[in-house]
Amino acid sequence: MNLNELRLFLGELIQNSEFASKSYFAGGCVRDFILNPAADINGDVDICVELSGGGIALARFLQNRLQARELVIHKSFGTASIPYKNLQLEFVATRKEQYFAGNRYPKVEFGTLTDDVLRRDFTINALLMFIATGEILDLCGKGLSDLKNGIIRTVKDANLSFKEDPLRMLRALQFTLRFDFTIEENTYKAMQINAPALKILSRKAIQRELHKIPKNKKSEAKQLIKNLGWEIISLPF
Structure with a gap:
């Protein structure tokens, strides 16, 4: 099942409900669909709902209709998830941080x-797909062009973005190597300047991102890490 097929299926289920005009696919699933529309989706599918409490409410709404075997709710974050076939549908209300x-x-x-x-990490991950129509929304204004041109760029000021969450620097690294993309100049400089902030990350969090780098990109990864001045980072392979 590709993302558009899932969209049509979910669109029918929420048709005529309060969620129909407020629900969007978000993040990596939209990015990957644009890169390869026919590809089957696997893993997590992020769905954001522009209603207060909408993520949990939509998950509850769909649980019975999908006959999902379980519903996991994290009230403090306003998120919920339900399994569907080989997918994990992740629901969240639109939010600011x-x-x-x-x-x-x-x-x-x-x-x-x-x-x-605007709270998202990179422009290529800030794209949305309106579930009702399939329209792609690029509200940050650079997501589609950066995806087309193979650019990794933070949505907001890069220094601010990496100070907020240093893990984003490792995500930039693994996206660059996975997709053969190039890091935008200001984003790259901020990754060098904010290298000391990597120290606050847990080893588990670091390894989780590094394991996403293809093994055939090991030499490129080592060189990029060296160029960035990330002395505390070592590859797990």
Whole structure:
């Protein structure tokens, strides 16, 4: 099942409900669909809902209709997930985030669709697909062009983005190597400047991102890590 097929299926289920005009696929599933529309989707599918409490509400709405065997709710984050076939559907209300020094985990509150886009890490991951129609939305204005041109660029100011969450630097690294993309100049400089912030990350979090780098990109990864001045980072393979 590709993303458009899932869209048509879910679109029928939520038709004529309060969720029909407020639900969007978001993040990596949209990025990957644009890169390869016919590809089957696997793993997580992120769905954001522009309604207060909408993520949990939509998950509950769909649980019975999908006959999902379980529903997991995280009330403090306003998120929920249900399994469907080989997929994990992840639901969240659109939100805005406030970060505090030394803490990767933000305070969250309900926000607009634009707020939700602006909190995301990179422009290529800030694209949305309106479930009702399949329309692709690029609210940050650079996601589609960066995806077409193979550019990794933060949505907001790169220094601010990496100070908020240093893990984003490792995500930039693995996306660059996985997709053969290029890191935008200001984003690259910020990855060098903010290298010391990598120290606050747990070993588990670091290894999780590094394991996403293809093994045939080992030499490129080592060189890029060296060029960035990331002395504390070592590859797990």
